[in-house]
Amino acid sequence: MCGRFALQALPNDVREALGLMELDAFPARYNIVPTQPILVVIAGDRQEPGSNRPDRRALLVRWGLTPSWVKDPKEFPLLINARAESAIGKASFRAAMRHRRILVPASGFYEWHRPSKESKGKSQAYWIRPRQGGVIAFAGLMETWSSADGSEVDTGAILTVPANQAIAPIHDRMPVVIAPEDFSRWLDCRSQEPQQVADLMRPAQEDFFEAIPISDRVNKVANMGADLQTPVVPEPLAQPAKKPKPDDGQLSLL
Template sequence: PKDFPLLINARSETAIGKASFRAAMRHRRVLVPATGFYEWRRPPKEEGGKPQPYFIRPKNGGIVAFAGLMETWSSADGSEVDTGAILTTAANAAIGRIHDRMPVVIAPEDFSRWLDCKTQEPREVADLMRPVQDDFFEMIPVSDKVNKVANIGADLIEPVPESVPLVKIKPVKDEGQMSLF
């Protein structure tokens, strides 16, 4: 629906207290399986250059589980839409080189605890909502074809040369010597 509030990410630091996520944090925590995710590094405006997308995946391959929440959105006409959001946290040092946020990764040994909404209150699983260790993911520069939902296929995760942002040349301070130019 046009008036559908599309919330696909939720900040883990505030999800417990926000009205839009409070009930889901208490009753509908889920795991979102993925082989990776995309993120964009946007160079500072003063450096120029174009944004570079990255495919970020576990270094050891395989599937990772992101912390998620489910909710059912109800419209005024009584129709319902099941929705989901991935919880994010501050980026670890590695991901922080390209973006300030990252998905919360739930380790396999914590799956049951995260999913147990009957005995585990949100405050009791808050310690799981932290950045994963710095060496967990690898970041692969990929084509900007990932920016169009119409583009599908394995070529979206093929590595490309990393774009280097254009850096403005800073003027050299004159140290009292004559310049030929």
Template sequence: MCGRFALTAKSELVRDALNLAELEGFPARYNIAPTQPILVVIAGERQERGSNLPERRAMLVRWGFLPGWVKDPRDFPLLLNARSETAVSKASFRAAMRHRRILVPATGFYEWHRPSKESGEKSQAYWIRPKRGGIVAFAGLMETWSSADGSEVDTGAILTTSANRSMARIHDRMPVVIHPDDFSRWLDCKTQEPRDVADLMAPVQEDFFEAVPVSDLVNKVSNGGPEIQAPVAEVLAVEKPKSTKPDSGQMSLF
């Protein structure tokens, strides 16, 4: 899954990487969390009649998908991610998969290796970024939810797929990465059915990302500076202590 990510590149770089018509400046965000606004890219109209160049637009949506048929958001779970393998068959995501596919620009994401208690290992956070740097585009879905009073909220989710071998040691899921050559096909919901873009929702190649162990500062939403991406020593497996009886006449404090 993807529960935290970052977008720290300058707006000009994001604009050029996603071929956007325009993009206002924005601050670097090192710890983007659920329910916060996230920058997404949607397909737009053609720049000129007869032009083959797409006009893509950027907008902000709330990270936490709400299907249009939900009556009360308080009674509906927060959908940060959608499983790419089943999104088109799920009632929550079916319409968005057909009509509202988006790109979510990022400079990387965070994932946690949370072993079982029996293993004796400690949890470890990782900052996962493209090995060659730059901006990555995650596949996403969006929906505009309307309340009873007529107000509207644009919402979004990130699509995930099974982890490739290099990421599987950390977690069994990872975001779907859309390569620049496939941006137009992914965003084209007029001529490209979900079945036509199913091949894009595969794990990214093995050497695309690198995982940097980081501290647990990223766990707190209030920590939003570059220090949360500082490398730390990777936590190693810890042997489970053997149970021993306390010495006669001594009380155990544990």
């Protein structure tokens, strides 16, 4: 899954990387958590005359998708992620997959390796970023939820796929990363049906990301500084205790 990520790039770098016409200034964010506003990119309705730049615009949405048909969000689970394998057919995401696909700019994401109960080890946090640096774009979905009084809330979720072999030892899922050459195709909900962009929802190349062990300070929402990404030496994973052989007690008497 993807439950935390960061966007610390300069606004101008994000604008260039995502092909935006304009983008308001925003602060670096090192610990973005569910229910907070996240920056997303959607396809626009027009293209500037004489420009080869596609019409895309940025907006803020609440991280945690709420389908339009939900009556009371308080009684509906928080959908921060959508499984790419089932999103096309699942009721919560079907309409968004067809009509409201988005890009979510990021500098990287956080994940935790959680040892089995038998090993009795400690969870280890990782900062997972592209080896080449820069801004990446997660595949996302968007829905606008309307309340009975007419107020509206734009909401979004990040699509995930089974992790590649490099990330799998840490976690079994990872966010979908859309390559720059596929931005327009992913955002084109007019001529590209969900089945036609299904091939874009795949794990990143094995060497695309690097995973850096970090401290558990990232676990706390109140911690928001750049020091969250400072590397640490991870503790060795605890090994399960060996069970004594049935005859160990007898042999000790010989």
